[in-house]
Amino acid sequence: MIRSVVVTGAGVVAAHGSGLPAFREALARGPLPLSDVPTEDGFHPPEDAPRAALVPPDVTKRWIEPLIARRMCLPSRLAVSAAIQATSEAGLAEPGDHVPDGDATAVCLGTAWGSISYTLRLLRQIEEAGPGSISPFLFTETVANAPAGQVAIRLGARGPNLTLTQREASGTAALVRGAALVASGRARRVLAGATDEISPILHSVLTRYGSLTRGDRARPFAADRDGFVVAEGAAVFLLETEEDAADRGATPLVRIVAWGRGNDPTASATDWGRGATGLARRVATELARADVPIDTIGRVVSGASGSRRGDELEARTAHALFDGSPPPVLAPKGLTGEYGGGFLASALGSLDDEVASPSVGAADPDLPVAPATGPLPPARRVLVTCTASAGPFAWLVLERP
Amino acid sequence: MSDHADPRNRRRIVVTGIGAVSPFGPGVDALWEGLAAGEERIRPVELFSTEGHRTRLAAEVPELPESLPAGLVLPRGSRPSRTDRFALHAAHEAWLMAGLPLPAPPEAGLFLGSSTGGMYEGEEAYWRLRRTGPERARTKPFAPQPNGTPADAVAHAFGLSGPVEALATACAASTMALEAALDSLRAGEVRVALAGGADGLCQTTFGGFNSLRAVDEAPARPFRADREGLSLGEGAGFLVLETEADAASRGARPLAVLAGAGSTCDAFHMTAPCPEGSGAARAMRVALADAGVSPGAVGFLHAHGSGTPHNDQAEAAAIRAVFGERAATLPVTSSKGAVGHTLGSCGSLEAVITVLCLIHGRVHPTPGGGVVDPEARVDLVLGDPRAIDDARPALSLNLAFGGANAALILRKGPEDPR
Numbered sequence: 094m095i096r097s098v099v100v101t102g103a104g105v106v107a108a109h110g111s112g113l114p115a116f117r118e119a120l121a122r123g124p125l126p127l128s129d130v131p132t133e134d135g136f137h138p139p140e141d142a143p144r145a146a147l148v149p150p151d152v153t154k155r156w157i158e159p160l161i162a163r164r165m166c167l168p169s170r171l172a173v174s175a176a177i178q179a180t181s182e183a184g185l186a187e188p189g190d191h192v193p194d195g196d197a198t199a200v201c202l203g204t205a206w207g208s209i210s211y212t213l214r215l216l217r218q219i220e221e222a223g224p225g226s227i228s229p230f231l232f233t234e235t236v237a238n239a240p241a242g243q244v245a246i247r248l249g250a251r252g253p254n255l256t257l258t259q260r261e262a263s264g265t266a267a268l269v270r271g272a273a274l275v276a277s278g279r280a281r282r283v284l285a286g287a288t289d290e291i292s293p294i295l296h297s298v299l300t301r302y303g304s305l306t307r308g309d310r311a312r313p314f315a316a317d318r319d320g321f322v323v324a325e326g327a328a329v330f331l332l333e334t335e336e337d338a339a340d341r342g343a344t345p346l347v348r349i350v351a352w353g354r355g356n357d358p359t360a361s362a363t364d365w366g367r368g369a370t371g372l373a374r375r376v377a378t379e380l381a382r383a384d385v386p387i388d389t390i391g392r393v394v395s396g397a398s399g400s401r402r403g404d405e406l407e408a409r410t411a412h413a414l415f416d417g418s419p420p421p422v423l424a425p426k427g428l429t430g431e432y433g434g435g436f437l438a439s440a441l442g443s444l445d446d447e448v449a450s451p452s453v454g455a456a457d458p459d460l461p462v463a464p465a466t467g468p469l470p471p472a473r474r475v476l477v478t479c480t481a482s483a484g485p486f487a488w489l490v491l492e493r494p
Numbered sequence: 495m496s497d498h499a500d501p502r503n504r505r506r507i508v509v510t511g512i513g514a515v516s517p518f519g520p521g522v523d524a525l526w527e528g529l530a531a532g533e534e535r536i537r538p539v540e541l542f543s544t545e546g547h548r549t550r551l552a553a554e555v556p557e558l559p560e561s562l563p564a565g566l567v568l569p570r571g572s573r574p575s576r577t578d579r580f581a582l583h584a585a586h587e588a589w590l591m592a593g594l595p596l597p598a599p600p601e602a603g604l605f606l607g608s609s610t611g612g613m614y615e616g617e618e619a620y621w622r623l624r625r626t627g628p629e630r631a632r633t634k635p636f637a638p639q640p641n642g643t644p645a646d647a648v649a650h651a652f653g654l655s656g657p658v659e660a661l662a663t664a665c666a667a668s669t670m671a672l673e674a675a676l677d678s679l680r681a682g683e684v685r686v687a688l689a690g691g692a693d694g695l696c697q698t699t700f701g702g703f704n705s706l707r708a709v710d711e712a713p714a715r716p717f718r719a720d721r722e723g724l725s726l727g728e729g730a731g732f733l734v735l736e737t738e739a740d741a742a743s744r745g746a747r748p749l750a751v752l753a754g755a756g757s758t759c760d761a762f763h764m765t766a767p768c769p770e771g772s773g774a775a776r777a778m779r780v781a782l783a784d785a786g787v788s789p790g791a792v793g794f795l796h797a798h799g800s801g802t803p804h805n806d807q808a809e810a811a812a813i814r815a816v817f818g819e820r821a822a823t824l825p826v827t828s829s830k831g832a833v834g835h836t837l838g839s840c841g842s843l844e845a846v847i848t849v850l851c852l853i854h855g856r857v858h859p860t861p862g863g864g865v866v867d868p869e870a871r872v873d874l875v876l877g878d879p880r881a882i883d884d885a886r887p888a889l890s891l892n893l894a895f896g897g898a899n900a901a902l903i904l905r906k907g908p909e910d911p912r
Contacts, residue, residue, distance in 0.1 A: 138628050195761065196776065206640060207662070212613075215698060216620055224701045225546035232702030233764050233895065236609065237641050237662035242896025245761040251773065254759035254898045255670060258611075258642040258662045270659070270674070277677055294620075297628060353683070354657035356604070356649045358597070361569045371600075371655045382682070483646040485658055 097335040098272045099345035099494060102185065104178025104286075105438040106171045107326035107429070108146035111155065112178065116438055120449040124310055124428045125324060125435065134213075136297035143300065144309060145291045146324035146430040156188065157247075165234060165243055166208035171327035172240035172288035173247050175434070176200075179284060180248060183331040184343055191249030192282070199252035199280035200241045201271040202329070203263030203287045205432050207237035210292040240288045244329075252280045261396065261403070262481035263287055264328065264437050269352040269487045271332050281337060286329035287434035296323060302363055304400065304482075311399030311431075313424035314408060314464045315453040321398035321431040328434025330441070345494040347441060350474065351383035352489035357406070360484035365402040369409030372486050376414050376478075385490055391420050391472025392465075394443045396436060396479035398426040405460060406480050412461035420472070421465035427451030440477045444493045501754065501786035507679050508741050508748035508907060511594070511734035512846045513587030513690075515580040517553035517727055517833045521587060525833075526850045529858035530879050534832045536713035536725045541614070542697050547704040549711045552695055553727035553834030558583055565596040566651035575612030576728075578647035580839070581692035584730035585648050589688065592734035593746055597653025603684035604649050604658045605675040607667025607691035609838030611641040614696035644692045656684050662838070665798075666757065667691055668731065669841025669892040669900035673755035675735050685740055690732030690846075691839035699837065700726060706765065714801030714835070715862030716828035717810070717874050724800040727834020731843030738908070748907035750849045753887060754785025760897030766804055767893055771812030774798075774899045778816045778891060781901035785887065789817050792824065792903075793886025794857045796848045797872075798893045799828025800835050801862075805893060810870035812891075825880055826872045827851075831861040841892040845902055848890045852906040855884040 105112065108126050109119035119125060130143035137143050148171065153162055156174035165173065180186045185193065192198050212235045218226045233239065238256035245254050253274060259266045264287025271285025299305050306312070306320040338345055355375035360366030380387055393411050397404040404424075411419040423443060428451050429435025442448065448469060456463040478488045514521065517535035518528035528535065535553045544550040558579055563586035568574060574582065589596070645660035659674050661667045668691020675687035703709050703726060710723035733752075741748055758780065760773035767774065782789060798809055814821045829847050836843055851857050856879035866874045887905040894900075 136623070136628055196758070200759070204662075212698060213620070215702070216617060219697060219701060220621075220624065223546045224544075224697070224704070227701040227705040229702070229705040229707075232698070232705055235698065235702070236664050236895050238664050238667075238894070238896045238898065239764065241663070242759070242764050242898070245759045245897060246763070249761050251759050251761045251776070253670075253757040254663065254896060255757075256662045256896075257660060258640060259645075259658070259660050260640065260642060263642075266659070273677065273681070277681065279677065294623075354603075354659065356654050356656065356658040358650060358653045358655055360650070362572045362643075362646065362650075368655070374600075375655065379683075483643075484649055485642070485646075485660070 096276045098275045098332055098349045099335045099338050100330045100332055100347050101338050101343040101345055102179040102183025102331035103441055104175035105328045106148060106152055106174050107433060107435050108148060108324060110149060111152055111174060117442055120428045125430060127309055130293050130296045134293050136294045143296050145296055146322060147291060148325055166211045166239060167290040168204055168208050168288040169234060169240040169243040172202055172329060173243050175286060175327040175329035176244045176248060176284045179329045179331045194281060195249040195251045197252055197281035198250040199274050199283040200244050200250050201255045201267045201283055201285040202241045203257045203267030204237055205260050205263045205289050206295055208235055209295050210290060211235045213294060244284060250284060259485040260481040260483055261431060262479045262485040262487045264434050265479035265487040266354060268437060269354055269489055272349045272352050275332050275334060283332040284329050285332055287437055288327035289325055289432040291323045291325040306399055311427050312453040313397035313399050313427045314404050314456055314460055316455045316457040318399045318404060321400055324430025324433045324435050326433035326435055328438040348492040348494050350490050350492045351380055351385045353379035355486040357484040357486060362483055364482050365406045365480060366484060369406055369413050372410045373413035376488055390474045390476045392443060392475040393419055393422045394440045394475055394477045395422050395424050397424040398431045403480060408460040408462035419462055421469050422462050423448060423450050424464045427453055443475045444472060444491060446471060504680050506738040507676055507735050507752045508738045509733050509750040509752060509849055510736055510741050510746040510748060511588035511592030512849055513584040513732045514843060514846050515555055515584045516729040517555055519556050520558060520583050522846060529829060529832055532859045532861055534713055534861040536834055541695055549709045551725055553725060555580060555728050568650055574647050575615045577608060577612060577692050577694035578644050580694060580730035581644040581648050582651055585688055585732040588732040588734045600655050601685040602654060603656040603678055603687050604645060604654050605671040605687055605689040606645040606648060607661040607671040607838045608641055608644045608693050609662060609664050609667055610693050610696050610699055611643045613698055614694050617697050663898050664894035664896055665837050665840055666892045666894035666898040666900040667838035669902060670757055672842060672845055672902055673757055673900060676752055676755050679735055679737060685736060687735040688732060689735055690842035692730035693728055693837040693839040695726060695728045708802050710801060714831050715864050716799035716801040716831050716860055717806050717867055717870050717872055718862055718864035719867040720864045721801045721803060723802050725834040727836040729833060729836045729843055730839050731846040733845060750852055750907050751905040753905050754781045754903040756780025756784050757900040762897055765895055767808035769808055771808040771815060773897060774809055774812035774893055775815040777899035777901040778889060781903050785903035787887050787903055791886055792889050793882050794825040794888050796844050796890040797826050797828045798891050799830050801830060806870060810872050813872060822871055823873050825857050825875050827857050827875045828860045844890050848888050848904050852884050852888060856881055
């Protein structure tokens with residue numbers, strides 16, 4: 094038996110601050126604000142002026158007491174703050190309270206990079222004071238599943254506790270897995286989403302790989318796109334069965350009617366591949382299994398971020414899936430940046446009649462898909478796709494409840 | 495998307511291949527010979543300096559061949575990390591044993607747990623960056639650093655186009671990878687699952703566990719009264735899973751049945767387990783219910799058995815909570831006294847070992863001297879391998895940082911492969 098899965102609460106922390114309404118208002122004004130990435134650690138050449146969508150200092154203060162926050166790495170603080178918002182918005186628990194039925198509440202988070210800043214602090218301790226000087230507290234928070242563990246502790250979520258690391262697809266993959274946990278009955282409720290920090294060394298390495306735009310704005314699907322903007326933050330959704338939501342009088346924000354994963358074996362170790370046909374075939378197969386006709390999908394929310402090859406893969410996958418005639422395609426990473434859950438938070442609002450979509454300049458004539466602009470026709474269902482460097486791919490179909 | 499309420503309605507999932515890279519060397523035969531002989535491979539670390547640490551010991555994997563196993567191809571210019579290579583060799587052994595083709599068919603998926611990924615190489619890259627400065631630093635060495643890179647490497651090498659799930663839930667990661675594979679097969683998302691985990695030693699984890707004073711200066715002695723901590727290890731373990739019907743249709747011999755799985759979280763502390771083991775007990779109960787197996791039917795238990803005072807105490811409490819009086823006579827073993835705690839790969843490596851125990855009809859002993867902790871009240875297998883009733887299912891349990899717990903129920907295959 095497949096259980097119907099709905100999202101009844103959402104929390105987000107990003108460069109705009111915190112909260113889903115404020116996030117949407119910020120996107121309506123344009124891309125999330127950028128800040129200077131600290132350079133004093135010497136990871137960037139002196140002539141660089143690195144920028145990223147960083148969260149404001151103390152952004153989690155509203156959700157986590159400072160004494161407790163001090164014992165968490167930034168991805169943990171972001172995830173806990175977003176999870177508290179999600180449970181509160183869903184009417185499940187007051188902020189700071191444990192969720193009811195904790196044994197049946199799972200946590201499933203995706204993180205592309207984990208807490209690199211804590212790992213670096215630990216390596217620096219070894220470098221400067223010797224191996225015996227390592228702080229046990231730092232070590233505990235360097236593990237990739239620290240945010241999921243902290244969310245569980247904070248909210249009393251004693252069900253399955255999973256952490257996925259699948260680069261740019263980490264958050265979408267976690268949402269897909271969360272939906273599967275609810276549908277299969279492994280968990281009654283799941284707190285699923287993404288959390289990531291942007292550390293100076295990560296920014297430096299991605300710059301050197303040529304992944305990041307040289308400007309201040311990513312231009313998904315544009316002819317002159319030259320990379321993405323990195324963003325830190327978290328987005329966590331509360332997933333539950335439609336029946337449970339109805340029983341407790343909760344109003345679903347969206348229904349998740351289909352989902353799936355795949356892999357592009359043509360990808361290199363650090364870039365996107367060219368296996369659009371295979372990915373499209375995978376989606377088509379799973380849509381058929383879920384009994385979701387492809388012509389019921391009115392929009393595509395693409396994970397295109399401004400990456401040369403990533404956008405091409407996203408565009409060709411959508412083109413192949415819809416036999417050359419895809420519905421309007423949105424590319425919210427032009428506003429939210431890459432990583433940190435902004436993409437997921439944006440996807441959640443993609444069924445609205447008025448959807449924020451970045452203006453990208455001249456569309457790339459070599460791509461078979463151009464980003465949607467202007468007012469969109471109403472849509473009942475939206476396909477969210479997210480490819481990643483090195484091959485991971487996750488997607489889901491959201492439906493207006 | 496199966497219904498977990500009724501195990502009878504589900505497709506039976508069988509194990510048709512197993513593979514391992516362990517401190518005993520590559521291959522499941524070397525692993526079983528070492529374990530059955532009661533040997534341990536915990537030695538002074540050669541991979542990096544251990545100056546200034548509480549312990550100098552860990553269980554390292556002996557040098558593997560530089561070349562990839564036959565038929566596996568990585569993208570041009572790739573430099574697989576040590577962890578990637580452990581994963582590739584162990585996965586290849588399992589895949590070959592299952593008699594599956596390369597590249598992998600489109601209906602195959604990969605489920606891989608790792609807690610360090612290419613951290614060892616990431617550390618080397620960091621030290622180089624600090625020495626040379628950003629202008630002269632090379633970027634390529636950073637490529638294998640993320641936790642998900644062993645999954646990327648295996649997916650590439652096997653040409654996988656189906657689902658790939660990279661789990662990083664610390665020391666329960668690969669146990670959860672097996673649970674994920676089980677669910678994916680039951681739901682019909684994949685028809686063949688390559689599931690397991692891999693982890694390599696690195697300075698961050700070695701220093702970190704030393705800083706927590708969670709390591710023993712001597713080789714780990716799980717469940718012994720005088721235990722003082724764990725010994726780190728490294729390696730990889732993989733299983734090929736498919737439905738019984740699919741295995742039969744292609745003439746593959748089932749080695750074992752993965753009958754059930756369950757996972758929970760303590761939600762108690764980031765590193766310390768619940769003293770009464772309630773989270774671990776719930777994971778075992780969920781797995782037993784998932785398999786439709788009563789506690790009284792279980793033939794032996796492959797414990798997490800890390801050797802830390804708190805962990806073993808909590809785990810023993812969990813075993814007593816689930817098995818009641820029978821806990822005193824239920825054969826319990828831990829492989830961490832032999833191959834160390836292989837972190838994210840320990841769950842799948844121990845699942846491979848559990849399958850080997852079922853195949854051989856014997857449970858391997860737990861190395862390490864000293865008397866069994868009388869407060870643990872577990873029947874620890876010591877000395878020689880102990881014969882078991884191999885018709886009974888086995889339970890394998892793992893606990894992790896973040897309070898994660900995961901358990902598997904494995905049965906001997908429908909056909910005796912001996």
